[in-house]
Amino acid sequence: MKVTIQTISDPSRILGIRDVWDRFLQRHSDNPFLLSGFIVQYMDDARSLDWTPLVMLISVDEALVGLVPLCPCAISRILRALMITEKL
DSSP: OOEEEEEEOOHHHHHHTHHHHHHHHHHHOOOGGGSHHHHHHHHHHHHHTTOOOEEEEEEETTEEEEEEEEOSSHHHHHHHHTOEEOOO
């Protein structure tokens, strides 16, 4: 089993995995604020304020099993509280 942890700070990288991201969330959450479109918009807005929002992706054998938005503002506490992980 190969475990990979990535940290993303560039919203365009999320757009590159939009389908995988959204399918994963649709299976594990009904929160629309974690879908790729919202996260990308949030990251763009945060970057315009000189913040560096981060998203951590966890994969096992190249399959996404978890994601964690890590953002340095009030909304980050909400997003972290809604952290989504899949049981291995």
